[in-house]
Amino acid sequence: MEEIRIGVYICWCGTNIAKNVDVERVAAEAGKLQGVVVARDYKYMCSDPGQDLMVKDIQEMNLNRIVVAACSPRIHEITFRKALEKAGLNPYLFQMANIREQVSWVHDDREKATQKAIDLVTGAVKRVRWQEALNKRSVKVNPATLVIGGGIAGLTAAREIARTGRIVFLVEKEKSLGGMMKKINRTFPNLDEASKYLNPIIEEVSSHPHIQVYLNSQLVKLSGYVGNFIGTVNHKETQSELEFGNIIVATGLKPFKPTPLSNYAYKRLPNIITSVEFEEMLSKGYIRLDSRQEPKHVAIIHCVGSRNPDFLPYCSRTCCQTALKFANQIKDLLPKAHVYQIYADMRSMSKGCEEMYSKTAKRGVMFLMYDQKGKLPYIREAGKNEKTRLVIEMKELLSGEQVEVTADLVILMVGMEAQETSKQLSQVLGISRCSNNFYIEKHPKLDPVATTTDGVFIVGSCQAPKEISDSASQAKAAAARVLAMINKDWVEVEVITSSVREEICCGCQICVHVCPYGAIEFLKEKKVSCVNEVICKGCGTCASACPTGAIGSRHFTEKQILAQIEGVMLQLLEV
Amino acid sequence: MEFEPKIVAFLCNWCSYTGADLAGTSRMKYSPSLRIIRVMCSGRICPTFIFKAFQEGADGVLVCGCHPGDCHYNEGNYKCLRRFKLIEKYIRQMGIEPDRIRLAWISASEGKLFAELANEMTQTIKNLGPSTIKAQLEQMV
Numbered sequence: 001m002e003e004i005r006i007g008v009y010i011c012w013c014g015t016n017i018a019k020n021v022d023v024e025r026v027a028a029e030a031g032k033l034q035g036v037v038v039a040r041d042y043k044y045m046c047s048d049p050g051q052d053l054m055v056k057d058i059q060e061m062n063l064n065r066i067v068v069a070a071c072s073p074r075i076h077e078i079t080f081r082k083a084l085e086k087a088g089l090n091p092y093l094f095q096m097a098n099i100r101e102q103v104s105w106v107h108d109d110r111e112k113a114t115q116k117a118i119d120l121v122t123g124a125v126k127r128v129r130w131q132e133a134l135n136k137r138s139v140k141v142n143p144a145t146l147v148i149g150g151g152i153a154g155l156t157a158a159r160e161i162a163r164t165g166r167i168v169f170l171v172e173k174e175k176s177l178g179g180m181m182k183k184i185n186r187t188f189p190n191l192d193e194a195s196k197y198l199n200p201i202i203e204e205v206s207s208h209p210h211i212q213v214y215l216n217s218q219l220v221k222l223s224g225y226v227g228n229f230i231g232t233v234n235h236k237e238t239q240s241e242l243e244f245g246n247i248i249v250a251t252g253l254k255p256f257k258p259t260p261l262s263n264y265a266y267k268r269l270p271n272i273i274t275s276v277e278f279e280e281m282l283s284k285g286y287i288r289l290d291s292r293q294e295p296k297h298v299a300i301i302h303c304v305g306s307r308n309p310d311f312l313p314y315c316s317r318t319c320c321q322t323a324l325k326f327a328n329q330i331k332d333l334l335p336k337a338h339v340y341q342i343y344a345d346m347r348s349m350s351k352g353c354e355e356m357y358s359k360t361a362k363r364g365v366m367f368l369m370y371d372q373k374g375k376l377p378y379i380r381e382a383g384k385n386e387k388t389r390l391v392i393e394m395k396e397l398l399s400g401e402q403v404e405v406t407a408d409l410v411i412l413m414v415g416m417e418a419q420e421t422s423k424q425l426s427q428v429l430g431i432s433r434c435s436n437n438f439y440i441e442k443h444p445k446l447d448p449v450a451t452t453t454d455g456v457f458i459v460g461s462c463q464a465p466k467e468i469s470d471s472a473s474q475a476k477a478a479a480a481r482v483l484a485m486i487n488k489d490w491v492e493v494e495v496i497t498s499s500v501r502e503e504i505c506c507g508c509q510i511c512v513h514v515c516p517y518g519a520i521e522f523l524k525e526k527k528v529s530c531v532n533e534v535i536c537k538g539c540g541t542c543a544s545a546c547p548t549g550a551i552g553s554r555h556f557t558e559k560q561i562l563a564q565i566e567g568v569m570l571q572l573l574e575v
Numbered sequence: 576m577e578f579e580p581k582i583v584a585f586l587c588n589w590c591s592y593t594g595a596d597l598a599g600t601s602r603m604k605y606s607p608s609l610r611i612i613r614v615m616c617s618g619r620i621c622p623t624f625i626f627k628a629f630q631e632g633a634d635g636v637l638v639c640g641c642h643p644g645d646c647h648y649n650e651g652n653y654k655c656l657r658r659f660k661l662i663e664k665y666i667r668q669m670g671i672e673p674d675r676i677r678l679a680w681i682s683a684s685e686g687k688l689f690a691e692l693a694n695e696m697t698q699t700i701k702n703l704g705p706s707t708i709k710a711q712l713e714q715m716v
Contacts, residue, residue, distance in 0.1 A: 072596045073613070101599025102611055106690070112579070112607040119581075119610055423644075430647045432590065432683040440683055452589065453647075496615065514618075516649040539648035540619030544658070556614055562627050565583060568610035569631035 004035040004129050007063040008121065009054055011045035011070035013100055020104040022114040026069065029118045033125045037061050046076050051083040058087035065128040069097035069121045074452075075443070090133035092495075092555060097124040119568045126567030130560045137533070138490045141227040142245035144169065145482050148219055148425070151179020153460025153471040154250030155201045160479035162210040166486060169242050170205065171214045171233055173421065177202045179252050180461070181468060185282035188325040188467075189356035197468075214240070218421070222247075222428050223517070225537065226455030227491045246455045246482040249439065250475065251425060253461040256305035256312060256415040264304060264412055265379045269390060271295070272379060272410045274304075275322055287333050287409070295337060295408035297388050298330050302343040306415030307372055314436055316415040317465045320348045323413050324356050327365045339365045340405050342394065344372035350467055368405065369397040379410060416465040429456055438464050449478045454493070457481060496538035496555045502528045505550035511542035520551075580634035580700040582693075584609045585624060587617045589647035590682045591639035597686030605690040606697040609637065617641070618651025622662050625676065629666075632709040635675045635700040637692075642680040652680070671708060674699050 008030040012018035023041040031039035038057055044050050045068055057063055066089070068080050073096040081091035097120040107113040143166050147158045150172030158168045176182075184194040205211050214233055221232035227245045255276045258266040266272050270290050273281070281287060288294055300323045306316040320343070327339045346367075348357040361367065370377050377394035388406040396403045418437035419425075426433050431451040432440045439458045442450040449457050457478035460471035485491055498511075498520075505528040512520045512529060519535035520542060522528075529551065531542075540553035549558060586592040592613050598605065614620060617640025625636045638659060640652040659678045667673055677696055681689050 072592075072599070074593065074596060098596075098611070101596040102609075103607075105599040105602050106605055107607045108604060109607065116607045116610070123610065123612070427644055430589075432593065432645075435684040452593070514654060516651065537648060539616035539651050540614065541616060541648065541651050541654050544619050544621035545654070553615070553619060556619060558621065558623065561612065561614070561624055564612055565624060565627045565633075566631055568583060568612065569581065569628065569633060571632070 002064065004065055005037045005061065005063050006035045006065040006067060006125055006128060007054065007057050007061065008036055008039040008067045008125060009045050009050075009069070010039070010041040010099075010121070011050070011068065012041060012043045013070060013104075014043065017070070017100050017104040020107060020110055020113045021099060021117045022110065025114055026099075026117045026121055030067075030121050030125060033122060035065070035129055036125060037063060045070050046079050051079070051086075054080075054083055055087040058084070058089055064089065064093060065131065066094045067097060067121065067124045067128050068094070069099045069117065069124070071100040072098045072102075092134040093128070093131050095124040095128040095131065097121045119570070122570050123564040123567035126570075127560050127564035130557065130563050131555065134495045134554055136492045137495050139227045139493055139534075141485055141489055141491050142229070142243055143167065143486045144242075144244040145246045145248060146171065146219070146229070146231055146242065146244040147248045147250060149179065149250035149252055149460070149462070150174070150177040150205075150213070151250060151252045151460060151471075152181040152198065152201070152468055153252070153475045154179070154248070155205050156472045156475035157248045157250060157459060157479045158205055158211055159201060159208070160476055161482060162205075162208045164483055165210060166483070168211045169214065169233075169244060170211055171217045171219055173216070173218050175216050177205065177213065177215075183276055183279050185279050186325065186329065188321040189350070189352040191325065191328060219425065219428055225493055227485070227493070229455065246485060247429065247457065248475070248478050248482065249425070249429065249431070249456065249458045249462055250460045251419050251421065251462040253416045253465055254419055256417050258304050258412050258414055260311070261304065261376070263376050263378045264301065264410075266412060269379060269381055271390065271408060272412065274412050274414045275319065275326070276414065278326060278411045282329055287330060289408055294334055297338045297340070297407045298409045298411065299340040299342055299392055299405050299407040300326055300411045300413060301377060301392070302341070302413045303372060304412040304414045305417075307344065312415040312417055312436070314464075315347060318467050319413040319415065320346055321350055321353045321356070321467070324348055324353070324360045326411060327360050328356075328363065331363050331365070340407070341365055341367045342377055342392065342405065343367065343369055350469075368394065368403065370394050371397050382406070416461065419462065422462065429453065431456055431458070438462060449474050449481065454491075494538060496553065497533045497536040498531045498538065498540065498542050498551055498553045499533075500529050500531055501550045501552070502526065504548050505529055506548050508547060510545050510547065511551050514541050514545045516541065578701060578705055580608045580697055580705070581610060581632065582608045582635040582637055582696060582700060583628035583633045584611045584637040584639065585614055585617070585620045586611055586681075587640045587647075587651070588613055588615045590641035590645060591617075591689070593683035594639075594681040594685045594689045597683065598690045599686075601686050603686060603690040605693040608697045608700070609693050616646065616648045616651035617655035618646075618648060620655055620658070622658060622665070625662055625666075629671060629706060629708045630712060632706070634703075634706045635677070635696060637696055638676070638678045639681045639689075640678075642682055645682060669708070671706070672703055674703060675706060
């Protein structure tokens with residue numbers, strides 16, 4: 001058997017780790033462990049010099065196992081695996097100890113943090129000894145793509161891909177394409193007609209020979225893996241089975257219903273409408289009250305539902321700009337009308353929108369600030385002698401005075417929330433949702449359109465509320481990712497699958513029954529189980545159910561995990 | 576000196592490990608008692624792992640997986656739950672207090688919950704005191 005020669009690298013992550021963990025001591029303790037040939041600490045292991053240090057050691061010291069103690073493996077495991085490959089070592093002979101997210105960022109006591117870091121490194125060193133070289137598997141990529149959602153994000157992605165001659169299946173749950181953008185009258189900051197942009201895309205997508213549009217449809221089942229998915233799409237009473245290599249999720253968002261905020265009297269008093277309803281009114285070309293008269297006083301209340309811990313704790317991102325746009329549209333249609341912006345904080349941050357804010361302020365629009373954390377504005381019916389039918393009572397924050405705003409029409413700038421279907425779809429796709437029910441990206445900074453499931457991308461407002469231009473950017477980014485993969489023609493898939501040691505398999509078939517994918521077959525002639533590695537996703541459920549230990553999950557073998565348990569429990573230091 | 580427990584925690588890669596990472600990126604402070612071991616799915620967690628942890632001197636074992644319905648592998652967490660019920664019965668017979676093991680569902684967004692869980696479990700184990708299983712086993716040999 002080959003001699004195990006382990007290299008251990010403790011990352012400082014600048015001061016992120018080094019501040020709360022004595023990295024030198026961790027390296028010194030790791031150096032004492034069996035099989036460790038070299039143990040070093042370095043400022044940034046993920047940097048080029050950091051990786052080079054490791055590569056040089058592997059080559060010069062004949063290292064055949066590597067441990068890096070740094071950030072979460074979810075961030076840099078791939079980086080270091082590539083460095084191993086560069087040094088001529090199999091990338092699976094590598095283990096990470098997470099001493100940043102699990103140690104330095106969560107523990108202040110330097111002594112205890114250092115001790116925990118030593119334990120985690122010991123676990124990784126013990127485990128890596130048993131790790132085996134695995135060969136990556138390449139599979140062909142099906143050049144078709146599934147796009148879920150026919151709003152601006154989904155339409156843009158579908159069009160971008162189809163224009164290169166590739167097949168797109170576009171699944172939309174509503175009866176027509178266009179999504180949220182179809183409800184918008186004009187876009188900010190230039191007040192262009194939204195339909196001017198949207199209609200040509202809908203037209204191109206609907207008539208494109210490479211796009212198959214499924215309306216009134218939903219993806220209800222998914223199997224396979226990156227490059228080779230099979231999905232079941234429900235369409236009223238019928239079902240279609242589709243095959244595709246990648247998925248772009250563009251399911252968007254829905255407006256918040258303001259009924260629970262009773263202070264805004266929505267549906268209780270007349271002429272109080274949501275921003276979405278006002279868009280519809282504008283699309284019809286008029287602004288008027290239930291009585292068909294034109295309003296003389298229009299109040300626009302911001303942050304309805306948004307930035308409210310009881311409803312939507314986040315900023316919905318587009319409402320301030322939309323509210324400013326409304327003020328301009330009202331002034332254009334009804335020049336004599338008084339417009340009041342009742343806001344909590346003005347966040348008109350998109351390109352060209354600060355300018356729109358200044359311009360709007362110069363058009364005689366009144367800005368009144370309320371305290372989002374204090375008492376919210378309250379709408380009541382006006383008395384007989386008052387000039388309007390509605391009165392908004394509020395404390396104006398800048399003047400510190402209690403004021404009453406008169407209004408004929410009140411527009412509630414409602415927040416935007418995740419679709420009701422987001423949970424069901426996240427389960428079908430195997431992707432995660434954040435605490436606000438939007439889908440989570442693979443990395444918030446470095447990989448914002450991918451998800452942790454390879455081959456599944458998220459674009460537009462299903463990831464978080466965003467404006468049209470950001471949705472279009474994301475859609476094009478995801479389309480580029482998908483096209484790059486199609487162009488390459490093959491993709492590497494995980495090899496952490498299960499395998500059976502036939503000589504100790506007793507043929508009980510428990511594994512066949514526990515496998516969620518039907519990936520295990522019983523070979524009647526040999527009387528043993530056999531794993532179809534193309535179908536197996538490597539969860540390891542079979543391995544923990546096998547009574548004889550014949551079936552094992554690669555890279556998570558019993559030996560490896562037991563050795564890691566031994567390692568983390570090894571008492572190297574006494575407090 | 577105050578008793579500082581050691582808890583071995585098995586976390587699934589997709590939800591719970593990500594949730595623990597979120598506790599880190601959000602800089603939530605919690606007890607340094609946990610030693611996290613990553614598995615792809617809570618369904619991979621074999622009773623042997625739990626017994627091994629006690630045998631090596633762990634004062635507690637925590638198992639975390641995705642919420643029901645959210646499992647990346649469809650139903651691994653249900654299988655974990657069923658096994659866990661059996662393990663609970665079994666460790667009682669071994670003389671280990673059932674409160675020393677715990678199963679919890681932690682999603683990728685529940686960093687705060689994870690930090691709270693770590694503190695809560697640490698307190699439970701502190702109240703129970705150190706596990707004597709390792710010493711007992713060593714005497715038997």
